[in-house]
Amino acid sequence: DTGVSQNPRHKITKRGQNVTFRCDPISEHNRLYWYRQTLGQGPEFLTYFQNEAQLEKSRLLSDRFSAERPKGSFSTLEIQRTEQGDSAMYLCASSLLQLAGGVTQYFGPGTRLTVL
Amino acid sequence: AQSVTQLDSHVSVSEGTPVLLRCNYSSSYSPSLFWYVQHPNKGLQLLLKYTSAATLVKGINGFEAEFKKSETSFHLTKPSAHMSDAAEYFCAHNNAGNMLTFGGGTRLMVKP
Numbered sequence: 001d002t003g004v005s006q007n008p009r010h011k012i013t014k015r016g017q018n019v020t021f022r023c024d025p026i027s028e029h030n031r032l033y034w035y036r037q038t039l040g041q042g043p044e045f046l047t048y049f050q051n052e053a054q055l056e057k058s059r060l061l062s063d064r065f066s067a068e069r070p071k072g073s074f075s076t077l078e079i080q081r082t083e084q085g086d087s088a089m090y091l092c093a094s095s096l097l098q099l100a101g102g103v104t105q106y107f108g109p110g111t112r113l114t115v116l
Numbered sequence: 117a118q119s120v121t122q123l124d125s126h127v128s129v130s131e132g133t134p135v136l137l138r139c140n141y142s143s144s145y146s147p148s149l150f151w152y153v154q155h156p157n158k159g160l161q162l163l164l165k166y167t168s169a170a171t172l173v174k175g176i177n178g179f180e181a182e183f184k185k186s187e188t189s190f191h192l193t194k195p196s197a198h199m200s201d202a203a204e205y206f207c208a209h210n211n212a213g214n215m216l217t218f219g220g221g222t223r224l225m226v227k228p
Contacts, residue, residue, distance in 0.1 A: 004159075033215070042120075042206050042218030043160070056214060091159060093216075103148070105216060107160040 002026060004108035006092050012114045013082055020078045021111045025094030032075050033105060034067055035091040043091055049075060050097065082115045118143045120209045122219035130227045135194040137222045139207030142188060148210035149190045151181055155203045166190060177201070202226045
């Protein structure tokens with residue numbers, strides 16, 4: 001399978017705990033994106049990387065959220081001191097930056113977080 | 117600011133009848149527009165995209181969409197619905213190659 005993969009697929013945690021999600025993009029893709037999707041809503045952009053550089057992070061929901069892509073390959077999204085409102089599906093996408101033809105993002109299956 | 121509006125939160129059709137899912141966008145420049153489909157507890161799968169080439173875009177599974185600049189619309193259609201088309205559909209706008217802005221989604225129900 002050469003698509004975007006995410007782990008774990010499901011995470012149940014207690015309020016106040018820290019959680020970390022991993023995303024492995026399509027291998028040749030240089031851009032990686034994180035989105036959050038709450039029930040009944042469309043995905044909401046959080047942050048993105050081009051190679052290892054995080055080029056946009058102003059949309060991260062609070063300072064409890066952080067993301068890294070240390071070697072320009074996989075990425076992690078961490079939520080510290082989780083709250084019940086953090087319960088959502090966290091989606092990762094990747095794309096290849098091209099000069100023409102637009103940028104198409106391909107999504108992984110998501111990590112569903114439940115905060116008790 | 118860019119935005120995407122999906123005009124129907126739910127659409128119900130009978131199997132074998134046409135499907136129309138409506139999407140309007142606002143943008144200050146020529147947009148890239150996408151339709152994605154999401155089956156329950158799954159990620160988003162790309163159906164089709166518009167990137168300023170042909171205004172009628174054909175996608176997977178018999179879906180197509182027409183970009184109408186004058187109406188700022190990008191409606192998704194399919195001539196004949198199949199039971200397997202039942203899912204959530206999202207229209208999205210690409211902000212200069214960075215973030216996607218999504219509509220609220222349309223849940224398509226297909227009756228036998």
